[in-house]
Amino acid sequence: MPFVREFIIIESHPDWNSKPLPDTAMVMTFRYRGNISMMEGEKRGTLPTMAIAGLRMSARHFFYAKETANLLILFNEGGVNAFSRMPAHELFGQHVPSENLFPASQLNEIRERLAAAVTNRDRISIIETFLMTNLSSDKTDLLVGKAIQLIKQHSGLIRIKHLATSLHISQDAFEKRFRTLVGSTPKQYASIIRLRTLIKKIPSYPSLTDATYEAGYFDQSHFIKDFRLFTGQTPKDFFKSSQYW
Numbered sequence: 001m002p003f004v005r006e007f008i009i010i011e012s013h014p015d016w017n018s019k020p021l022p023d024t025a026m027v028m029t030f031r032y033r034g035n036i037s038m039m040e041g042e043k044r045g046t047l048p049t050m051a052i053a054g055l056r057m058s059a060r061h062f063f064y065a066k067e068t069a070n071l072l073i074l075f076n077e078g079g080v081n082a083f084s085r086m087p088a089h090e091l092f093g094q095h096v097p098s099e100n101l102f103p104a105s106q107l108n109e110i111r112e113r114l115a116a117a118v119t120n121r122d123r124i125s126i127i128e129t130f131l132m133t134n135l136s137s138d139k140t141d142l143l144v145g146k147a148i149q150l151i152k153q154h155s156g157l158i159r160i161k162h163l164a165t166s167l168h169i170s171q172d173a174f175e176k177r178f179r180t181l182v183g184s185t186p187k188q189y190a191s192i193i194r195l196r197t198l199i200k201k202i203p204s205y206p207s208l209t210d211a212t213y214e215a216g217y218f219d220q221s222h223f224i225k226d227f228r229l230f231t232g233q234t235p236k237d238f239f240k241s242s243q244y245w
Helices: 104-116 120-134 142-153 160-166 171-182 186-204 208-214 220-231
Strands: 004-012 016-018 027-033 036-040 043-046 050-053 062-064 068-075 095-097
Touching: 004 120, 027 104, 068 120, 104 120, 142 160, 142 171, 142 186, 160 171, 160 186, 171 186, 186 208, 186 220, 208 220
Parallel strands: none
Antiparallel strands: 004 068, 016 062, 027 050, 027 068, 036 043, 036 062, 050 095
16 A cells, blocks of 8 residues: 555466456556466467556457466556656556566566465465565655546546646646556546446446436447447447456
8 A cells, every 4th residue: 555456366267258447557467377368459469477557448358268377466546656667658558568667587586486375365475575675665646646536536527627727737747747657648547437437337327328428428429439449349238248347
């Protein structure tokens, strides 16, 4: 705390498909057993054993092979900057080997220890030690933190110009500062919040049309286009699915 939101360990005993939605967390992964691939257009590409993914606006589709185990670190907004000097926006839409941020020798040692660990609690302890060893700053940006809070309070429906004015900073300076720390523009971040909030609240609305109007969409074709990019599916097909995250 306050840099890491949560740890997730995914173990696939049969083959498994994962379709995570775009999120506000940058994610670092350690695959210590098995294989994972990702669909890129019509092709299936192999993923690095240790990788870091930036924020994105589009859906991704992963294939976990049988008996695969993967540990994910989900960072809070700006959290990666406490461990690396790389501007977060350089990773937007990217899924790159973790050696871009940390020494390969250190990462390989961590992966071997994860594979040898007896329990998941032991694995989390290994990762916590790794993060503490690489912690280069214990400070957070209060202005960007306030901006994130306001965007969430408004469910992503907020004008960036007005947001910058309320924070007493020019829009250009605000956007540059936000991108460097969070990994996306404020507008992109707000769009992620808006669509995730919409998906979460859909069951409480009498119809999808009512929900889309509430989310600030007044053009159904625009909404469907954004939704399909965000989830990889039409709204009808998406909500038939029993699992998504």
